[in-house]
Each structure stands twice: as C-alpha cells, then as structure tokens.
Amino acid sequence: MADDPEFDQQAFTPLKVKCTDSDCETGHHAFSPNRKKKNWAKSYEGECRECGVKLIDWDRVKQRDIRDVEGVFGELQHELIRHVFFHAPFDEKARAEAAKLGRQGLRAKVRPYLEKKIGPAKIWRDGTQTPKEGSAIHFGQHATATCCRKCIEYWHGIPRGHDLTSAELDYCTGLVLAYLEQRMAVLMAQPPGVSKETDLFTPSPKISGETDRLEPTV
C-alpha cells in the first residue's frame, strides 16, 4: 500500500548500508550530524538529517544505564543502519567464528576487542575500523552504535579525543553483549557452510563396501 510502505530490508544489506542512509517514510532515519554543513554543531539537536524529525529520547539514551538496555535498543532501531544490523542474517564467517568460539568464547572476546578498536583517543580513519561482516561482534557494534567514536559520540554522548574510560568501555561492552544474547539462537542455529535448510537433511555419502547400499530398481 502506497500510504503504508513496508521497509525493504533487501535494499539495505549489511554490506551496502551506510550510517547516512534513511528511509524516513517507513520510520528508518539517520541521526548522524551532517558534518558537511557549515557550523553544523551549532544547530544540530539530534534530528534526522533527511526529514528533520526529532524522534529519539536522547536524555534517556545518553544516561548510559545498561539496566535500560531494552529501551536503548528500541531507540537505536529508529535509525536505519541500526535496524538493519539488528535483523540481518549473519554471514558465514561470523557464524563460523561463533561456532568455533562458542557462546562464552565469543562473549569473552568483546571487551578486549572493543578496547583495541574504539578505546584509544586517536584512531586512524575513525569510522572505517569496523567491517560490516566477518564477526557477530561487528554486527553488534553497528547495531548498538559502538562501531566508531563518531557514532559513540552522537548516540551515547561520549566525546571523542580521550581514551575511553573503564566505565565507558564497560557500557559499550554491555550493549554488544546484550545484542549477542538477543541474537544468540539465530547466530548458533545454522551451522556454517549450510545455506539451505534441506542441506541439513542430506545423508552423508555412503562409503563403498557398505552393506546397506540401495539395490538398483528394476
């Protein structure tokens, strides 16, 4: 229906989606400031850069209270790129990593990984350090706006230019861990290398010499 458009998830796959993408008619916006605009910082109030809507309860989000993670996740999904990463299927490499590390191993990797990638005050080409595939942690970072210091700044109110404090890292880690828990069943459900459901039921090839070999039909 023209007046009730559905969001087209296929049009915005993880590899193609950018943090400036929006599809405002279906309620998926882009809240990053338009840094190309002169004096953007003076007028920027967290509105959608495309349609101008002020939708996010920034006071709530920027409290950085992990006990309100459900509320924060709800706010995050008003932004198109976050929505995509909350719902996109995991790529094969991400599923293989999860299968190899297991739930605990994957969880244990989050904090040291974030510390290395987004912790330092100075990051070479900030905004490009988190790939859009290859690990469920990457998915979690894009979903929760902990992918780079620019996103962390406008979403979570943590300014750039300093090493993240322990408490700030704890919070970012908490968001990614909550994301992983929310999607753990999906992440672990499908073994890597299996792309079609029917493949799960394909019998393994018979070894020659096996006695239960099918007799040719006449």
Ligand SMILES: [Zn+2]
């Ligand atoms: Zn918008």
Ligand SMILES: [Zn+2]
């Ligand atoms: Zn980012």
